[in-house]
Amino acid sequence: MTIKLYNTKTRRKEDFEPINKDDVRMYVCGPTVYDRAHLGNARPVIVFDVLYRLLRHTYGPDHVTYVRNFTDVDDKINARAAESGRSIGEITAETTQWFLDDMAAVGALEPSIKDRDHDRAMPRATQYIAQMVTMIEDLIAKGHAYAAEGHVLFAVESYSKYGALSGRSIDDMIAGARVEVAPYKRNPMDFVLWKPSDDATPGWAGPVVGGKSIGRGRPGWHIECSAMAHDLLGATFDIHGGGNDLMFPHHENEIAQSTCAGHDFANVWMHNEMLQVEGKKMSKSLGNFFTVRDLLDQGVPGEVIRFVMLSTHYRKPMDWTxxxxxxxxxxxxxxxxxxxxxxxxxxxxxxxxxxxxxxxxxxxxxxxxxxxxxxxxxxxxxxxxxxxxxxxxxxxxxxxxxxxxxxxxxxxLEPHLTDLAMRRLLINIAEELHEARMTAMQTKDFAAVDEMKMALQDAGVEVRMSQESVDLIAGPDFDPAKLEALK
Missing domain, CATH: 1.20.120 (Four Helix Bundle (Hemerythrin (Met), subunit A))
Structure with a gap:
């Protein structure tokens, strides 16, 4: 069966035709590892996990390569280290494992690459600094990037198709974006490929410009995905995915720098919509912000989180309620x-x-x-x-x-719940209890309702009641013999 995917780049649903059916390749932008993954972070993981499973089913598990990166060099990480007094390496190692544990808890398969080297399928940005420096030097040599005051910046005006993915013109992007207007930028939209590091900040030997190193520094955010995707998946690969909040500027910038470096990059671009909580944007200021771990610690199984996420199409906003x-x-x-x-x-x-x-x-x-x-x-x-x-x-x-x-x-579930007849009995009792409760609401006589609830609780059944329904949950001490009186 032909797979059809909506391609953000062309703005239409297309038949998916892999470059090589023996090695279908997908790259998905991963997290910046400085804190717990919030609930919204889980949505792209679950969306592209389903796509990964479908591709494996269609082309075979050994014929699908899935890469998802970790950003472990970032100013947010530096700030967290300064606040906590802990080392950057300690923070990124801990939060990376947190992410892997939490995503496993919602049923996500780990990415994999053909040689089954999981470290390569989940690359850390700090492992690919050399590849980033090489790409930056190539962009400078081709006139698409320039050095200024210890920085290297990509010149957006050198790429005529800049803005095509997000459908914005450069003028619109300047007007609507919060961009750092620095005196060393030729154009306000030019973005950083390399920036200087002080003694307290992680740094590496920088790109060579005019036969001389620009100096110790660290990469900008956008260059890492271009360099890692090229190194692991080649100049052209099948699918690039992520949340639609990454479409601009991150994915727009990835396309610009990769194309100008001579790479065709991804054929299909896919973006999932964002997550809301009870109809509102998730925000700490609104008090509706929580992490995946918060829910797991409250006793919400990861499978429940996954089920709710799957209830909405990936290109529509998902409302957690x-x-x-x-x-x-x-x-x-x-x-x-x-x-x-x-x-x-x-x-x-x-x-x-x-x-x-x-x-x-x-x-x-x-x-x-x-x-x-x-x-x-x-x-x-x-x-x-x-x-x-x-x-x-x-x-x-x-x-x-x-x-x-x-x-x-x-x-x-425990063996006592494998009997389908017993499950039906619980459903029937739940319906009877709901009807009894509705009657009691009219007569104000709850004696029969209370009697049924006590009998159920004595049988090891948890009773959950709402205005719409009654849900009966058999616990580990469930004794079906004690339900005889309720049949």
């Missing part, structure tokens, strides 16, 4: 109950592959999963068709769900 979290938890508990102790050879359903192949239509794939779950529930457990269960499990795995991974956390 408490209601969506609750619904995701309820659905995943039900789905894990359906597949407990069943291990058919997974084989994704054609309708799920078709949805994902249509520009990662994950909501469409999730709708197909919901429909398969309903069909499974319509059978007695022993009568569920093998092909249906295999398609359900295989489809879920393709989306990174229902796997026995770090994201599962405590979700793998």
């Amino acid at each position: 408490e209601k969506k979290r609750e619904e995701a938890e309820k659905t995943l508990r039900k789905w894990r109950g359906l597949v407990a102790d069943i291990e058919p050879a997974p084989s994704p359903a054609p309708e799920v592959i078709e949805a994902l192949s249509d520009d990662l239509n994950v909501p469409g794939a999730m709708a197909a999963l919901h429909e398969m779950a309903k069909r499974i529930e319509s059978f007695q457990r022993s009568d569920v068709p093998h092909e249906l269960m295999a398609a359900f499990i295989g489809s879920a795995h393709l989306l990174g769900l229902l796997e026995n991974s770090a994201a599962a956390g405590g979700w793998v």
Whole structure:
């Protein structure tokens, strides 16, 4: 089946045709490692993890290269080191591992490269300074960059297509952007490729200009991805991804410097939309800012975070709400109950592959999963068709769900919940309790409701009630025999 992807560069959905089907190559911009990953940071990781899984399914796991970098040289890192009194190396090592742990918790596969060298698939910027210096020197030699007061800057006017990715003219970008207007810049939009370092700041030997080193310094942000992508994926590769907040200036600048260095760079550019919380932009000032680790520490399984993220198409804003979290938890508990102790050879359903192949239509794939779950529930457990269960499990795995991974956390249900009839009993009791509660709201007599709740709690069932529904969750001490009186 042909995969179609929306290409930001051409602003249309296109058939995806890899340069080499034996080595499909994708680069995704990774984090600057100075703190915990916030919830918005998880969205591109999950989006491109699904694409990675689809590419592996389509072309074979050994024929897909996925690179995602770590920015470990940055002024934010320097500032954090100065604030804390800790070394830069200690901070970046710790926060890099935090990121890997948190992304594993939401079910993301680690990037990989053909030779299976994971360090190369997750490169650190500090490991590629030499490649950055070489690219900067090449840009200077070709007249696309210039040295000024210890800096090297890219001359945006030397690249006629600057702004094509984001659809902005240079004049518009100057008017709308917060750019550093320094006296040594020829044009306000010229961006830094190299800047000087003092004794307290990390630094390396700089590019050679006119036979002389420009001096000790460090790279600008944009040059690192161009240098690493070229070194690891070649002058031209298939897909470059990231959040749409990176489209300008980061990706715009990557294209400019890479193209001017003689590299065709990425054929397809993909960008996910941003995340909101309860309909508002996530912000510390609004009190709705939290990290992935915050949610995990509150007991929200990573699989729930992933499920909520998958509920919205990647090119639309994603709104994290408490209601969506609750619904995701309820659905995943039900789905894990359906597949407990069943291990058919997974084989994704054609309708799920078709949805994902249509520009990662994950909501469409999730709708197909919901429909398969309903069909499974319509059978007695022993009568569920093998092909249906295999398609359900295989489809879920393709989306990174229902796997026995770090994201599962405590979700793998105990054997007492593998009985489909018992699950149906709990559903029926929940419906009866909801009806009893609605009646009690009218009569103001809650005696029957309280009696049912006490019987459920005595049987080891947690009762969660809202105006819309009742959710019953069987705990580790669940004793189904004590539910006889409620049948």
